[in-house]
Structure formats: C-alpha cells, structure tokens
Amino acid sequence: MVIDFRQAKKLVAKHGSPILVISEGRVKSNYQTLKKIMGDVTVHYPLKTAGHKGILNILRRLDSHFDVASYGEIQSLLDLGIDATRMLYSNPVRSIPDTVKAYNVGVERFVYDNDASLNILSRYAPESDVMLRVSVSNDHAYYKLSTKFGAQPKDAIRLLKKAKKLGLNPDGIAFNAGSHSHSADDYINAIALSKNIFKNAKKEGIELEALDIGGGFPCRNSDRPLPKSTEDILWDVKESLDEHFPKSSGVELIVEPGRFTVSDAGVLLTRILGKSKRHKVIWYYLDDGAAHDLADVKFSNWDFTFAVGRRGKKIRSVLAGPTCDSFDVITRNQWLPELELGDIIMVRNAGAYTSGLASTYNGFQPAETVYIP
Numbered sequence: 001m002v003i004d005f006r007q008a009k010k011l012v013a014k015h016g017s018p019i020l021v022i023s024e025g026r027v028k029s030n031y032q033t034l035k036k037i038m039g040d041v042t043v044h045y046p047l048k049t050a051g052h053k054g055i056l057n058i059l060r061r062l063d064s065h066f067d068v069a070s071y072g073e074i075q076s077l078l079d080l081g082i083d084a085t086r087m088l089y090s091n092p093v094r095s096i097p098d099t100v101k102a103y104n105v106g107v108e109r110f111v112y113d114n115d116a117s118l119n120i121l122s123r124y125a126p127e128s129d130v131m132l133r134v135s136v137s138n139d140h141a142y143y144k145l146s147t148k149f150g151a152q153p154k155d156a157i158r159l160l161k162k163a164k165k166l167g168l169n170p171d172g173i174a175f176n177a178g179s180h181s182h183s184a185d186d187y188i189n190a191i192a193l194s195k196n197i198f199k200n201a202k203k204e205g206i207e208l209e210a211l212d213i214g215g216g217f218p219c220r221n222s223d224r225p226l227p228k229s230t231e232d233i234l235w236d237v238k239e240s241l242d243e244h245f246p247k248s249s250g251v252e253l254i255v256e257p258g259r260f261t262v263s264d265a266g267v268l269l270t271r272i273l274g275k276s277k278r279h280k281v282i283w284y285y286l287d288d289g290a291a292h293d294l295a296d297v298k299f300s301n302w303d304f305t306f307a308v309g310r311r312g313k314k315i316r317s318v319l320a321g322p323t324c325d326s327f328d329v330i331t332r333n334q335w336l337p338e339l340e341l342g343d344i345i346m347v348r349n350a351g352a353y354t355s356g357l358a359s360t361y362n363g364f365q366p367a368e369t370v371y372i373p
C-alpha cells in the first residue's frame with residue numbers, strides 16, 4: 001500500500017475524510033513499467049478509470065495519450081491544454097452533438113462497431129480515421145466488456161468496406177479483453193484474430209495501420225491472487241504482438257491501461273461514523289460507501305480489501321455506507337477486530353473505478369482527492 005496507518009492518520013487530520021490518496025510516484029512507475037515491457041506502443045489512458053485533473057497532469061507529463069468516451073471527457077482534457085490529436089474517441093456509441101463537437105475541436109480518430117455509428121461519423125466527422133472494434137473472448141477477465149460492444153468478426157470486412165465507401169478512413173482494429181484479466185490468453189487469441197482481419201482487409205484494398213488492444217491488464221499488487229504476475233501477463237501479450245505485428249509491419253500499437261495505471265496508486269481513507277450490533281453481527285457505518293466511492297461493489301461486484309489499525313479477536317462485521325438506504329452495504333462478510341467510532345479504514349487498491357462512479361446521493365460528497373509524492 002502506498003501509505004501506512006501513521007500517514008493515513010496525518011492525512012485525515014489535515015484533510016478530513018473520506019479522502020482518496022493518490023501516489024504520483026506509483027502512477028509514474030506503473031506507466032513506465034508498461035512502456036518498458038510493451039516497448040513502442042501508444043498509451044491512451046482511459047479517463048473513465050479515474051479522470052482527476054491531477055492524474056491527467058501526471059500522465060500528460062509522461063507523454064501519455066488519452067482514451068475518451070464522451071465530449072465531457074474531451075472538454076476536461078482541453079481544459080488542461082491537452083491537444084485533441086492526443087485523444088482517441090473509443091466509445092463506439094456517441095450522440096450527434098458529441099460527434100460534431102469532437103470533430104470541431106480536432107479529434108481525428110473514432111472507434112465504431114455498428115452501421116448506425118458509421119452513418120453518424122460519415123455525416124458529422126467526415127474523412128476521419130475510424131477503428132473497428134471487434135468482439136473478442138473475455139473469458140479470463142474479472143469484468144467482461146464484450147457483452148455490450150464489438151462487432152462480430154464475421155462482419156468486420158463488411159463494416160470496414162462500408163466505412164471506406166462512406167468516405168471515412170478505416171485505419172485499424174480495436175478490441176477489449178475485459179477488465180482485470182488474469183491471463184494473456186484472450187489477448188493472444190484476439191491478436192491472432194486481428195491479424196487475420198488485417199490480411200483479409202488488404203485483399204479488399206484496405207490497408208489497416210493500427211491495432212488497439214484496449215485495457216484490461218490486472219492491477220499490480222492485486223489482492224486477488226493471479227496465476228501469474230501482472231508483469232508476466234504483459235510479457236506474454238508483448239510476445240504475441242511481436243509475433244503477429246512486429247515492428248517491421250509498421251502497424252501502430254495502442255494500449256488503454258486504466259486499472260493497471262492507477263489502481264494500486266490509490267488508497268481510500270474512510271472513517272466509522274456509526275456502529276450497531278444486529279443479530280450478533282457488528283455493523284459499521286462508514287463515511288463512504290456503495291453509492292459513492294465504493295460503488296463498484298454494485299456495478300461490477302468488485303470486492304475491495306480493507307485494512308484497519310487495530311488488532312484483536314476477529315468478529316464477523318458488515319461495512320455499510322452513510323446513506324439512509326439499505327442498498328448501501330459495502331460488504332457483509334468481513335472478519336475484523338472490534339473497531340470504534342472515528343477509526344480509519346483503509347481501502348486498498350482504490351485508484352481505479354472509485355471516484356468516477358461516485359454520486360452525491362443523499363447529500364454526501366465523494367471523497368476529496370489528495371496527492372502524495
């Protein structure tokens with residue numbers, strides 16, 4: 001963890017709680033590790049994972065590019081002075097107004113996976129570069145993404161040809177192997193599949209120039225046991241890229257690592273506001289919960305891990321959020337020593353998919369973000 005309890009107490013004394021503590025050094029070292037392993041790839045950090053200004057600025061200084069899903073995300077990058085040419089609009093579904101605005105500010109590359117999206121792009125973002133997202137297996141991912149997006153591979157050539165016919169520039173293939181993938185296998189199969197599409201497209205006179213392998217790499221220092229280290233999974237992916245898309249192919253390789261970049265760089269500090277014993281089980285009510293920074297317990301069933309600053313006999317405990325609503329339960333089965341009002345609970349690996357999902361439900365504000373070196 002990027003801080004210990006002594007530091008946590010100091011930070012809470014200074015900033016209050018809840019706070020999301022982000023280590024700038026860890027974000028940097030994650031980014032650099034990825035670049036070291038993957039070599040010559042363009043990193044497009046997805047804002048959806050954690051779009052705080054501070055994180056975007058750290059990544060901007062490292063020369064990262066960005067993956068956006070809406071005009072709102074584009075605007076937040078423009079506000080920081082980040083050029084639209086460093087953005088990839090990767091949400092395959094976008095409204096006409098968002099398409100027009102993105103095009104007008106200079107976004108040059110869009111991802112699509114269906115006919116309706118192509119028709120909008122051809123009319124409102126003419127001559128743009130478009131990458132076709134194909135659906136690939138997400139078997140090894142904790143959180144699957146192919147259930148919502150991705151054209152069937154059998155439709156790939158038709159959709160690439162259609163893009164060309166509509167005056168767009170079909171220049172690549174994109175896929176997403178899910179999130180927190182614990183094996184390189186889905187990537188390896190998807191890279192081979194993409195290679196095939198590149199070959200078939202060439203036969204149709206379409207020269208594809210870019211492959212976007214998406215995000216999905218597991219977080220480093222994961223609390224969930226992985227069969228291989230995160231770094232070894234990346235090495236396996238790299239080996240497959242070298243086999244099918246070697247440097248000599250001239251194909252631009254793109255990665256969109258969200259969780260990998262920020263998850264273990266963040267720790268959420270929350271405090272106990274209330275306590276009660278209900279049917280022999282202790283309930284702790286925290287100042288952050290399932291409607292706020294820990295909403296991923298509901299969205300993707302993510303089970304966060306918690307660290308406390310007391311020792312003693314462990315008893316079954318429920319952790320719930322602060323709202324006056326019974327869905328706001330974070331976990332029902334934590335074995336913890338008895339805790340007291342005001343105690344800090346540290347949520348490990350909380351940099352990804354926390355504050356971005358937080359609401360202001362019941363008048364509670366999401367955690368403030370605090371940066372440490």
Ligand SMILES: Cc1ncc(COP(=O)(O)O)c(C=O)c1O
Binds near residue numbers: 049176179217259260
């Ligand atoms: C298009 C796209 N790229 C990248 C990501 C980031 O995935 P991860 O945080 O698992 O790296 C997502 C996650 O939803 C996504 O939808």
